[in-house]
Amino acid sequence: MRTSELLAALPASAAPRQAGRIDADPVIRGLEYDSRKVTPGDLFFALPGAVVDGHDYLDQAVANGAAAIIVEHLPDAFDTERCLAVVVSDSRRAMAPIATRFFGSPSAELHLLGITGTNGKTSTTYLIESILRRADRKVGLIGTVEIRYADIRERSLNTTPESLDLQRTLRNMCTRGIETVVMEVSSHGLELGRVEGCRFDIAAVGNVTQDHLDFHGTMDAYRESKILLFSRHQPDGAIAVVNLDDPSAGDFISAARRAGSQLVRVSRNATADAEIRLAHTDVSLDGTHATVTTPIGELELDSPLVGDFNIENLLVACGVAVAAGVGRDAIEAGVADCPQVPGRVERIKADIPGAPSVIVDYAHTPDAVLKLLEALRPLCKRRLITVFGCGGDRDRSKRPLMAQAVANLSDRVIATSDNPRTEDPERILADVGEGLSALHRVEPGALRDASRSYTALLDRREAIELAIEIAGPEDTVVLAGKGHEDYQILGRTKVPFDDREEALRALRQRRQAT
Numbered sequence: 001m002r003t004s005e006l007l008a009a010l011p012a013s014a015a016p017r018q019a020g021r022i023d024a025d026p027v028i029r030g031l032e033y034d035s036r037k038v039t040p041g042d043l044f045f046a047l048p049g050a051v052v053d054g055h056d057y058l059d060q061a062v063a064n065g066a067a068a069i070i071v072e073h074l075p076d077a078f079d080t081e082r083c084l085a086v087v088v089s090d091s092r093r094a095m096a097p098i099a100t101r102f103f104g105s106p107s108a109e110l111h112l113l114g115i116t117g118t119n120g121k122t123s124t125t126y127l128i129e130s131i132l133r134r135a136d137r138k139v140g141l142i143g144t145v146e147i148r149y150a151d152i153r154e155r156s157l158n159t160t161p162e163s164l165d166l167q168r169t170l171r172n173m174c175t176r177g178i179e180t181v182v183m184e185v186s187s188h189g190l191e192l193g194r195v196e197g198c199r200f201d202i203a204a205v206g207n208v209t210q211d212h213l214d215f216h217g218t219m220d221a222y223r224e225s226k227i228l229l230f231s232r233h234q235p236d237g238a239i240a241v242v243n244l245d246d247p248s249a250g251d252f253i254s255a256a257r258r259a260g261s262q263l264v265r266v267s268r269n270a271t272a273d274a275e276i277r278l279a280h281t282d283v284s285l286d287g288t289h290a291t292v293t294t295p296i297g298e299l300e301l302d303s304p305l306v307g308d309f310n311i312e313n314l315l316v317a318c319g320v321a322v323a324a325g326v327g328r329d330a331i332e333a334g335v336a337d338c339p340q341v342p343g344r345v346e347r348i349k350a351d352i353p354g355a356p357s358v359i360v361d362y363a364h365t366p367d368a369v370l371k372l373l374e375a376l377r378p379l380c381k382r383r384l385i386t387v388f389g390c391g392g393d394r395d396r397s398k399r400p401l402m403a404q405a406v407a408n409l410s411d412r413v414i415a416t417s418d419n420p421r422t423e424d425p426e427r428i429l430a431d432v433g434e435g436l437s438a439l440h441r442v443e444p445g446a447l448r449d450a451s452r453s454y455t456a457l458l459d460r461r462e463a464i465e466l467a468i469e470i471a472g473p474e475d476t477v478v479l480a481g482k483g484h485e486d487y488q489i490l491g492r493t494k495v496p497f498d499d500r501e502e503a504l505r506a507l508r509q510r511r512q513a514t
Contacts, residue, residue, distance in 0.1 A: 009101035040065030096163035100197030106170035117206035127317035131334030160189025204241035209367030307375035343483025356471035362483025366401035373409035381474035392423030403435025413454035416463035
């Protein structure tokens with residue numbers, strides 16, 4: 001495809017301001033934003049980032065054979081005779097429409113289902129994928145944990161991929177015969193234009209609570225980013241699924257109505273004016289049973305997912321399934337078949353006599369931590385011991401709020417590192433400590449016998465070991481914050497670390513000590 005054909009896809013707001021070698025119109029054979037991966041004939045996008053700026057690697061891209069480059073500015077020393085250079089105001093936003101055109105607008109060939117919200121997106125997409133499989137739909141999934149379709153499994157780098165990766169993946173899904181795609185759509189993905197070129201036949205929102213204020217600045221801005229899924233990315237005749245129980249529901253409903261979308265409302269309230277309503281529920285550490293009233297009849301759902309907050313995810317999944325035309329039998333079977341979502345109330349099974357119950361969860365916002373512990377507290381036979389930390393280089397204001405939720409619902413607390421990144425871990429723990437003032441701070445060795453107390457350990461491995469060491473057979477240990485992640489980010493380096501593996505190791509170590 002000629003460069004001029006690709007540039008013609010740019011809207012007026014992103015059109016080129018100037019170009020080098022304007023007489024050139026090379027054929028583009030591929031698209032890349034990583035200069036190391038550029039091959040002859042590629043169009044290279046120089047993307048500015050928080051740590052790395054693609055403009056610093058123009059020479060490498062050209063040396064590797066780039067036929068053209070998209071930049072926001074050109075270095076004074078750059079020789080425009082080497083390749084075509086196109087200057088735009090925002091190279092990331094220019095990448096989306098160009099990628100959409102290059103890959104032939106694949107979303108137009110697919111039934112796209114987008115799920116947004118602060119907490120529960122991954123569990124909800126897993127439920128929907130499982131339901132659609134039982135309905136014999138050829139389905140793909142794009143989310144926080146992985147991208148999967150046909151026999152392909154790829155680890156995810158972002159909840160919502162960069163637009164180039166997303167359009168390439170959607171085209172590959174079309175090629176492999178996928179018909180329906182279930183996608184987690186993050187506020188970053190919406191605000192940064194990663195999903196430009198995508199139109200979602202069904203869009204759903206579960207909840208909006210505090211998160212990512214380091215990026216969005218305010219809750220209003222954060223909410224408005226998520227609303228873009230309904231106001232900007234749904235075609236005529238689309239369906240919007242909204243959780244009425246969330247305080248932001250009215251804003252999403254208004255946006256959906258303005259866009260001309262049909263509404264499917266879900267609620268835990270059996271008497272609510274909603275199409276999907278919860279009639280009855282029973283939750284244990286072994287799973288969840290729910291009776292749900294829907295326009296297609298009453299559903300009896302047995303889910304392996306644990307936690308009262310998963311009721312919300314079940315209701316949203318049912319709303320999407322009904323909107324997608326799935327029948328009762330497939331919904332019930334799909335919910336029952338849904339696999340354990342990695343790192344989402346994941347119970348560590350070690351088959352060790354006398355071991356405590358150990359739960360690993362991704363909860364890393366105040367609301368998610370609160371809901372997690374509120375769900376587990378009544379299921380605990382004895383003490384609830386919580387290990388948690390807060391990420392570095394992120395919203396500091398949520399740290400004491402998370403700690404308050406932990407302090408209010410736990411018997412023992414160990415504050416530790418999460419992903420400190422480039423921030424001083426001691427400073428992070430100081431912020432966390434502000435929210436733990438309702439508890440007594442003790443040294444690690446005194447935690448076992450000190451009621452309503454907490455300690456701090458910078459080393460997450462030591463924190464997990466201590467929690468499992470002091471736990472009795474009827475205690476529950478919760479490892480919150482990292483979930484499915486198999487790394488820690490120390491400085492700018494990822495080092496191997498998996499809460500689930502560390503919990504198993506600590507449980508086996510405990511057995512050897514007895």
